[in-house]
Amino acid sequence: xxxxxxxxxxxxxxxxxxxxxxxxxxxxxxxxxxxxxxxxxxxxxxxxxxxxxxxxxxxxxxxxxxxxxxxxxxxxxxxxxxxxxxxxxxxxxxxxxxxxxxxxxxxxxxxxxxxxxxxxxxxxxxxxxxxxxxxxxxxxxxxxxxxxxxxxxxxxxxxxxxxxxxxxxxxxxxxxxxxxxxxxxxxxxxxxxxxxxxxxxxxxxxxxxxxxxxxxxxxxxxxxxxxxxxxxxxxxxxxxxxxxxxxxxxxxxxxxxxxxxxxxxxxxxxxxxxxxxxxxxxxxxxxxxxxxxxxxxxxxxxxxxxxxxxxxxxxxxxxxxxxxxxxxxxxxxxxxxxxxxxxxxxxxxxxxxxxxxxxxxxxxxxxxxxxxxxxxxxxxxxxxxxxxxxxxxxxxxxxxxxxxxxxxxxxxxxxxxxxxxxxxxxxxxxxxxxxxxxxxxxxxxxx
Numbered sequence: 001x002x003x004x005x006x007x008x009x010x011x012x013x014x015x016x017x018x019x020x021x022x023x024x025x026x027x028x029x030x031x032x033x034x035x036x037x038x039x040x041x042x043x044x045x046x047x048x049x050x051x052x053x054x055x056x057x058x059x060x061x062x063x064x065x066x067x068x069x070x071x072x073x074x075x076x077x078x079x080x081x082x083x084x085x086x087x088x089x090x091x092x093x094x095x096x097x098x099x100x101x102x103x104x105x106x107x108x109x110x111x112x113x114x115x116x117x118x119x120x121x122x123x124x125x126x127x128x129x130x131x132x133x134x135x136x137x138x139x140x141x142x143x144x145x146x147x148x149x150x151x152x153x154x155x156x157x158x159x160x161x162x163x164x165x166x167x168x169x170x171x172x173x174x175x176x177x178x179x180x181x182x183x184x185x186x187x188x189x190x191x192x193x194x195x196x197x198x199x200x201x202x203x204x205x206x207x208x209x210x211x212x213x214x215x216x217x218x219x220x221x222x223x224x225x226x227x228x229x230x231x232x233x234x235x236x237x238x239x240x241x242x243x244x245x246x247x248x249x250x251x252x253x254x255x256x257x258x259x260x261x262x263x264x265x266x267x268x269x270x271x272x273x274x275x276x277x278x279x280x281x282x283x284x285x286x287x288x289x290x291x292x293x294x295x296x297x298x299x300x301x302x303x304x305x306x307x308x309x310x311x312x313x314x315x316x317x318x319x320x321x322x323x324x325x326x327x328x329x330x331x332x333x334x335x336x337x338x339x340x341x342x343x344x345x346x347x348x349x350x351x352x353x354x355x356x357x358x359x360x361x362x363x364x365x366x367x368x369x370x371x372x373x374x375x376x377x378x379x380x381x382x383x384x385x386x387x388x389x390x391x392x393x394x395x396x397x398x399x400x401x402x403x404x405x406x407x408x409x410x411x412x413x414x415x416x417x418x419x420x421x422x423x424x425x426x427x428x429x430x431x432x433x434x435x436x437x438x439x440x441x442x443x444x445x446x447x
Contacts, residue, residue, distance in 0.1 A: 011048070017044060021034065069102065117137050118136075120138055122136060122206030122207070125202065125204075126204075142208060143157050172190075174188075186209050190205045191203070191204050242274060298344055304335075305372045312350070313329060324366055327370070338372075341425070351417065355415075359439060369384075370384055379444055379446055382443040383443070391433040391439055430442045
């Protein structure tokens with residue numbers, strides 16, 4: 001209220017002065033009086049403008065304090081009910097709120113920075129120029145460094161890691177082996193690209209999975225030894241027992257100079273034949289194991305899926321006809337092309353189709369479909385589906401384990417081989433099945 005009264009009073013005083021100046025001019029007053037009033041009016045105008053700008057100066061000062069993050073200034077409050085007093089109260093309240101928000105933001109920053117530094121996963125952030133903003137303690141420990149200012153410095157530590165950090169895009173990951181004073185480390189490198197205030201930067205996470213890999217490797221060796229022991233003992237025990245029986249029988253006859261009659265000779269031949277068959281079974285088992293352990297490196301080339309599907313249909317047509325199987329194939333788009341090793345991919349599809357043929361043997365509706373398409377993520381998908389009775393839930397988690405099989409006849413390495421071949425192609429193989437509703441195997445190729 002005091003500001004309005006002061007402003008109004010100055011305007012009225014200026015108006016009266018102007019009126020008196022006009023009056024004196026019209027009535028022919030002296031030059032001195034007129035000049036005095038003109039000077040007085042000019043002074044009143046200057047003081048009026050100064051008074052009018054006084055509040056704006058306070059506002060500008062207030063805004064400058066905010067601009068400079070200076071929230072410590074306190075505007076004097078007299079509690080006299082004037083508008084200036086009210087304005088100072090509002091200014092102080094706003095500055096106090098901003099100061100509180102700044103303190104909370106700083107506390108949150110320090111909290112997340114502390115968490116960032118104490119994570120067991122190594123984290124590095126850097127901008128487009130390669131300038132490192134943050135590198136946490138875990139990353140320094142993994143890279144065996146004290147500080148990192150430019151991401152290019154990683155090349156001196158490990159060239160593969162440097163290449164992975166620059167080449168990977170959001171969601172990309174790679175496994176890198178690096179030397180460390182504590183021993184070889186297996187680092188899982190994961191990259192995320194972010195944009196903050198129109199500035200692009202990368203967040204790189206480094207996780208040492210050496211112990212997990214060693215644990216999985218040990219578990220794999222134990223499973224392998226268990227499988228090999230089981231299979232070999234199953235074959236060796238009857239062979240050893242049968243050989244010992246034949247040996248003992250022959251030795252007893254030799255000791256008493258007894259002639260071997262035709263019936264005994266036939267039994268011996270049958271025993272030797274059994275030993276031979278069982279030995280051949282062991283040879284086949286070892287051969288299967290060898291093929292599982294020595295998959296050739298893929299020779300990548302362009303594969304026209306239509307030609308591949310037609311070739312598979314021609315190859316399997318006799319079995320389809322013999323088992324009265326309806327075979328369906330579909331490709332969308334029709335000119336879909338895959339980059340991979342044609343012979344290895346063909347081997348995978350033959351394995352899956354053979355499994356499908358066996359799956360529909362005991363069903364009324366015998367349908368096998370082969371389909372290829374591009375999914376929402378841009379990945380090439382090949383599906384082999386059958387109308388068989390499906391796979392039991394208990395077996396679903398084991399079907400890719402080497403030598404595991406639910407069939408009466410089979411080595412149990414077909415799906416294991418298929419999974420390894422897909423891994424060599426940087427892809428994956430998945431299965432979905434429900435009893436009574438058939439089974440679908442899904443080959444996923446990263447485009």
